[in-house]
Amino acid sequence: xATVVSRLLGLVREQVFSHFFGAAAAVDSFYAAFxxxxxxxxxxxxxxxxxxxxxxxxxRLKDRGKEQAFLLTSTVLSVLLVILGVVTxxxxxxxxxxxxxxxxxxxxxxxxxxxxTALSRIMFPFLIFVAAAAAVMGTLNCFGKFGLPAxxxxxxxxxxxxxxxxLRDYFDPPIMAMAWGALxxxxxxxxxxxxxxxxxxxxxxxxxxxxxxxxxxITRLMxxxxxxVAAAQVNIIVGTLLASFLETGSIAYLNYAFRxxxxxxxxxxxxxATVSLAELSSHAAGGESDTVLRKFIRxxxxxxxxxxxxxxxxxxxxxxxxxxxxxxxxFGWGDTVNAAAxxxxxxxxxxxxxxxxxSAQVFYAHKDTATPVKISAVAVAVNVxxxxxxxxxxxxxGLALAPGIAAVVNLLLLSYSxxxxxxxxxxxxxxxxxxxxxxxxxAGGSVTFLILSHFQAYVQxxxxxxxxxxLVLGLGAGLGAxxxxxxxxxxxxxxxxxxxRS
Numbered sequence: 001x002a003t004v005v006s007r008l009l010g011l012v013r014e015q016v017f018s019h020f021f022g023a024a025a026a027v028d029s030f031y032a033a034f035x036x037x038x039x040x041x042x043x044x045x046x047x048x049x050x051x052x053x054x055x056x057x058x059x060r061l062k063d064r065g066k067e068q069a070f071l072l073t074s075t076v077l078s079v080l081l082v083i084l085g086v087v088t089x090x091x092x093x094x095x096x097x098x099x100x101x102x103x104x105x106x107x108x109x110x111x112x113x114x115x116x117t118a119l120s121r122i123m124f125p126f127l128i129f130v131a132a133a134a135a136v137m138g139t140l141n142c143f144g145k146f147g148l149p150a151x152x153x154x155x156x157x158x159x160x161x162x163x164x165x166x167l168r169d170y171f172d173p174p175i176m177a178m179a180w181g182a183l184x185x186x187x188x189x190x191x192x193x194x195x196x197x198x199x200x201x202x203x204x205x206x207x208x209x210x211x212x213x214x215x216x217x218i219t220r221l222m223x224x225x226x227x228x229v230a231a232a233q234v235n236i237i238v239g240t241l242l243a244s245f246l247e248t249g250s251i252a253y254l255n256y257a258f259r260x261x262x263x264x265x266x267x268x269x270x271x272x273a274t275v276s277l278a279e280l281s282s283h284a285a286g287g288e289s290d291t292v293l294r295k296f297i298r299x300x301x302x303x304x305x306x307x308x309x310x311x312x313x314x315x316x317x318x319x320x321x322x323x324x325x326x327x328x329x330x331f332g333w334g335d336t337v338n339a340a341a342x343x344x345x346x347x348x349x350x351x352x353x354x355x356x357x358x359s360a361q362v363f364y365a366h367k368d369t370a371t372p373v374k375i376s377a378v379a380v381a382v383n384v385x386x387x388x389x390x391x392x393x394x395x396x397x398g399l400a401l402a403p404g405i406a407a408v409v410n411l412l413l414l415s416y417s418x419x420x421x422x423x424x425x426x427x428x429x430x431x432x433x434x435x436x437x438x439x440x441x442x443a444g445g446s447v448t449f450l451i452l453s454h455f456q457a458y459v460q461x462x463x464x465x466x467x468x469x470x471l472v473l474g475l476g477a478g479l480g481a482x483x484x485x486x487x488x489x490x491x492x493x494x495x496x497x498x499x500x501r502s
Contacts, residue, residue, distance in 0.1 A: 002150035003271045007263045009157035014259045015325055016164035017178070022330030023249035023256075023338075026175040029112055031255045032103040033119035034182065035240050036095070037127045040087065049080075049131065051364045052221035054138045055281040056214050061142060062285055066201065072214050073139050075207045077132055079215065082208055084128045091124045102237060105244030115173070122179035126186035130156075133190040136197050141278045143200050150271065152192045159185025221369045235383045235406065239399045242391050249335070250396040256326055257342035257400060261350060264310035269354030272299050273361050280365035289366075293418075293425045296362050300430055303354045304437045305491060309482055311350035312445035313475065317452060318343045320471055323461040333461055342400040349404015352411050359414040362422060371417050379410035436489035444482030448474040 021027045053076060061069040091098070099106075099116045106112040137149040163181025168174035209215065243250040276299045283291045314321065318340035327336045360372040383406035390398025418425060451474040452458065461467060486492060 002147045002154075003267045006151055006154040006157065007266050009154045009161065010259060010266075011263065011325055013157045013160045013164075014256055015328065016161050018256065018326040018331040018335075019329035020164055020168060021175060022332075023252035023335050024330070025109060025112055025248055026115065026173060027255075028103075028244070028248065028251040029106070029116040030119055030175050030178055031251050032106070032240055032244065033099065033116045033179070034123055035102050035237065036091065036098050036120050037123050039237065040091070040127050041130050049134050049218075049222060050138055050277070051360075051369055052218045053135060054142060054277055055284070055365060055367050056218050056221070057138060058142050058278065058281045059285050060214050062282075069142075070139075070202050071205070071207065072212065073135065073202065074205045075209055075212055075215055076135050076218065077204065078206050078208045079210065080131050080135065081128065084131055088124050088127055091127075092121045095120045095124070102240055103244040104241060105246075115175070119176065119179045122176070123182050126183050129186035129190045133186075133193060136190065136193045139202070140193060140196060140200070141274065144278075145196055145200070146275055148196045149193055150274070152189045155188025155190075155192045156182070156185035159183070159188055217367075221367060234380045235403050238384050238387055239403075242387055243396055243399055246391070246395055249338070250399075253335070253338045253342050254396055254400055256322070256339045257346050260321065260325070260343050261314060261346040264307060264314070265350060265353055268306035268310070269303055269350075269357060272302055273354070273357045276358060277361045277364060280361055284365040284367075289423055292362060292365060293423050296358070296418075297425045297427075297430055299358055300355060301433045303358060304351065304430075304433055307351045307354045308434075308437045309441040309444055309479075311347045312441045313448060313478060314347040314350070315344045316445045316449045316478075317457075317471060317474060318347070320452060320457040320461075320467050324464065324467045324471065327461050336461065338396075341397045345397050345400035346404065348401065349407045352404060352407035356407050356410045356414060359411060359418065362418055363414075366422060368421070371421065372414065375410055375413040375417065378413060379406045382406040382409050433491065436486065436491045440482045440486035440489065440491060443485045444478035444480075447481040448478035451477055 017027060017030075021030075057069055057072060060072050096113075096117045099113055099120060103113070103116055106116060133152055137152065140146075140149045160178055160181040163177045163184070167177040167180065171177040171180075210219070239254060240251060243254055276295070280292050280295060283289075283295070319336060322340040322343060323333070323336045326339060327333065363369065363371050383402050386402035386405055387399050390402055392398070394401065415427065452470060455462075455466075455470045457467065457470050457474075462470075
C-alpha cells in the first residue's frame with residue numbers, strides 16, 4: 001500500500017509535467033539530464049548497492065548481532081558519502097561532455113544542449129542522498145520494516161510536484177524549477193526513513209574503512225552487480241540517445257508511457273521482488289536453497305496474478321488512461337495518441353520485466369551477482385539491435401517495444417541458469433498458473449475493450465469525469481470477468497500456498 005501511495009504521487013508528478021510543460025523540447029532536456037544521475041543511482045543505490053548490501057548485512061546480523069550490523073551500516077554510509085561526494089563534483093565538471101553522449105541529437109537544436117547541461121549539474125547531488133536512502137532502506141528491510149521504506153520514494157515525487165506547482169514562475173526557463181525539485185525530493189527520500197531507523201536503535205558514526213571484511217565483500221559483489229546495472233541502463237541510454245534523433249517529444253512520450261507502465265511494475269513487481277530479496281537472503285544464509293526455490297515460485301505466481309492482467313488493461317485502455325492523466329494544459333489529443341502507443345509497446349513486456357527482477361534476486365540471495373550480469377549483457381545486445389531495427393519503421397514505439405523482447409531473452413537465460421546453478425524450481429506449476437491467469441486476463445481485457453469501444457473512448461477525450469467513469473466501469477467489469485474465469489481455474493488458491501520440488 002505504501003508503494004501504491006508512492007506510485008500515485010508519481011502519476012501526479014507526471015501530470016504536473018504534462019500540464020505545465022506538455023511534450024516540449026524542455027521536457028526532453030529534463031529527462032535526458034536526469035538520465036545521468038539516475039544511471040549512477042542504479043550503480044550506487046537501488047541497483048548494485050541493494051543487491052550487494054542486503055545479503056551481506058543479513059549475514060552480519062545473523063552471525064554477529066545488531067551492534068556489529070549497525071557498524072557495517074555506518075561504514076557503508078561513510079564510504080558512500082566520501083566517494084559519491086567526489087563523483088558528484090567530477091560529474092558537475094564534465095556534465096557538458098556527458099550530455100553530448102546521452103543526447104547527441106540535441107546538437108542540432110539551438111540551446112538545448114546548454115539547457116540539458118545546466119539541468120544535469122543541478123541534479124547531480126541527488127545521487128548522494130538517494131544512495132544513502134537505499135542503504136537505509138536495505139537495513140530496515142532486514143529488520144522486517146517495509147512500509148516506510150516503500151513510501152520513501154514518495155518524497156522524490158513530492159519534491160517535483162511542489163516545484164512544478166509553486167516554484168516554476170521563479171525560474172527562467174521554468175523547467176529549471178523541476179531540477180531543484182528533483183534534488184529536494186532526493187533529500188526527502190532519505191529523511192522520511194530516518195525516524196524509523198532511529199527507532200530500531202541505529203546511531204550513525206562516521207567510519208571510513210575499506211578494510212572491513214564485509215565492506216570488501218560488498219565491494220566485490222557490487223562490481224559484477226554494477227556491470228549488470230550498467231548493462232540494464234544501456235537500454236535506457238540507448239533509447240534516450242536514439243529518441244533524441246527522432247521528432248521533438250519522442251523522449252517525453254517514452255517517459256510518460258514508461259511511468260504509467262511502471263505503476264503496476266512498482267506496486268506489484270518491484271515490491272514483491274524487494275520483500276523477496278530480504279526473505280530469500282535469510283534462507284540462503286542458512287543454506288536452505290530448496291526453500292529459496294519454493295518461495296521464488298510462490299512470488300512468481302503472485303507477480304503473474306497482478307502483472308499479467310495489469311498489462312492487458314494498460315494495452316486495452318491506453319488511450320483513455322493517457323488522456324485522463326496527461327491531457328491537460330499543453331498536452332493535446334495528438335500527444336495522448338503518441339504516449340498511448342508507447343504505453344502499449346512497453347506494457348507488452350510488463351510481466352517479463354517483473355519476472356526478470358525476481359529471478360535475479362535468487363542469485364543475489366546466494367551472493368552470486370556475476371550470473372545476472374552475463375545474462376543481462378546478452379539482453380542488452382538484443383535490445384540495442386532491435387532498437388536500431390525498429391526505430392526506422394516504428395519510430396519511438398519501436399524503442400518502447402525492444403526492451404520487452406529483450407526481457408524475454410533475459411528471463412529464459414535466467415531460468416536456465418537457476419536450474420543449473422541452484423536447483424530446479426517447479427516451473428511446470430508456474431506454467432500452469434500462467435495459462436490460467438492469461439485466459440482470465442484475456443477475458444477481462446475483452447470485456448473492458450467492448451465497454452470502452454461503446455463509449456468511443458478510443459477516438460476522443462470526453463473530459464475528466466466522463467473518462468474516469470468509463471475507465472472505472474471498464475476496469476470493474478473487466479475485473480469481474482477476470483474473477484469469473486480465474487476462480488474455477490484455481491488461480492487465487494495457487495498463490496496462497498508454497499508449492500514446489502527441489
